[in-house]
Amino acid sequence: MSVHDDLISVQRSLDDLSRSVGRLERQLGTGGLEMRRVRADAAHLRESVELLRTxxxxxxxxxxxxxxxxxxxxxxxxxxxxxxxxxxVRDRHAP
Structure with a gap:
């Protein structure tokens, strides 16, 4: 796989992670420290992958x-x- 293909695969995985975190937030609520940390960690991963892509x-x-x-x-x-x-030069001779 090329780097581009690997980055696309990672981006798809991050999209899946974001959807899963969203489902967990709906089930568990958004107020707990653990949920906020998971959401922040997912956001940091997304930023890090964007830096890596650049x-x-x-x-x-x-x-x-x-x-x-x-x-x-x-x-x-x-x-x-x-x-x-x-x-x-054509018209001159060597010394």
Whole structure:
């Protein structure tokens, strides 16, 4: 599995957890310390996963930009004033 797939799986699990916490709140009430802690812990988990998702998106390897090189010959005038590597300037001699 990729990191993206794992993060989606974790997000689905958190959604299930939120629904379960909501059902428990309806059955047990929202006033108890234990219920408030469970609700706060679920919220913290959601925030932590969002931070992890942001960090993973920034660390994801970027694919290099592809550059297309034409098969047609270059214009010969591009090389008029150029030096031949290792040979020097055309009209001069090496010292």
């Amino acid at each position: 960090a993973a998106a920034q660390a994801a390897p970027r694919s290099p930009e592809l550059v297309t090189i034409s098969d047609t010959p270059y214009d010969i005038t591009l090389w008029t004033d150029s030096d031949d590597e290792g040979l020097g």
